[in-house]
Amino acid sequence: MTNPTIPRTLPAAELAALGMPHLAYVKPVEVDGETGYAIYAADGNQMAILDDRDTAIAAILQHDMEPVSVH
Numbered sequence: 090m091t092n093p094t095i096p097r098t099l100p101a102a103e104l105a106a107l108g109m110p111h112l113a114y115v116k117p118v119e120v121d122g123e124t125g126y127a128i129y130a131a132d133g134n135q136m137a138i139l140d141d142r143d144t145a146i147a148a149i150l151q152h153d154m155e156p157v158s159v160h
Contacts, residue, residue, distance in 0.1 A: 102132075113154045115145045 112131040117124055118138060125138040126145040139145045149156040 111155055112157050113149045113152075114157050115142055115149070117142075 110130070113136065114129050114131075115126050116129060118127045119125070120138060125140060126142045127135050128137045128139070128145050128149060129135055137145070137148065139148060146156050
């Protein structure tokens, strides 16, 4: 039986808000012909670009956030 108080789907904006401000993800990006690693908030907003992935992960952890993998 379906519980009417629990939504069957969650709008994308609400789903993104679930991880804010605790989750961030790292994605490789090209900047001036070089590979950098951008840090994105759970809602997809870019927060920073760093030179390497390990530094990006460390920055996320330093700000008490949890890095997540996105494939």
